[in-house]
Amino acid sequence: SYVLTQPPSVSVAPGKTARITCGGNNIGSKSVHWYQQKPGQAPVLVIYYDSDRPSGIPERFSGSNSGNTATLTISRVEAGDEADYYCQVWDSSSDWVFGGGTKLTVL
C-alpha cells in the first residue's frame, strides 16, 4: 500500500512562511491535494492538483510537487492558519490515501 509521510508538527511565527512536507515514493508522478482542518470542523480543501487553489482560498496558500516530496507553503502566516493539514493522493493499489497530518502552530 502507498504511504504518505508528514511531519507531526510545524511551528512558525506570524508573518513568516510555513512549509509542510508530504513524502511518498515518486509522489511527483501523482496529483497531491491538501486539506486544512480546524478543531471540531470538517476538512477544507486548500490545494488540489499539486498547486491549484479552490475559489475562496487565499493566494498565500501554494503547493509544489516533485520527486519524493510535495510541499504546502503558507506565506505571511496568520493566527487563523493554525490547524491540522493533510496531504492526499490517489494510488492505483490503495485508492485514496491521506498523510498522517501536520499540526501547524502559529507562535
Add this chain to the structure above:
Amino acid sequence: EVQLVESGGGLVKPGGSLRLSCAASGFTFSNAWMSWVRQAPGKGLEWVGRIKSKTDGGTTDYAAPVKGRFTISRDDSKNTLYLQMNSLKTEDTAVYYCTTELTTHAFDIWGQGTMVTVSS
C-alpha cells in the same frame, strides 16, 4: 447552496450494526461519486470507501479495514448516500464524513460529520 448533511451516528456495542445517511443538496447528486472518510478521536483522516455514479457503473470500493463489513449505497431519487456498518469493532469509533469530488477531482465538499462510538 451545496450541502452534505450526515445523520445516524450513535453508540453501538461491538458486533452491532449501524446505518449512516448523508443527505445531499445544491448539486446533481446522481452524477456525483461519493465517498465516506472517517477520523478516530485525536487521529488523522482515513478513506473508508466510495460509490460511483450509476452512469459510471455505480460500483463500490472499500478500504481494507472495512471491506466485507461495510456497504455503501445510494438512492438518487432521495439524493441520499448510505453507509451500512456491520460487525462493528471498537476501532471503528470515529467521526464519519461524507464527501464528494464536485468540481476538482479532490474532496471539495464535506459534511459536518456524525460520531460513531463502538463500546460495550
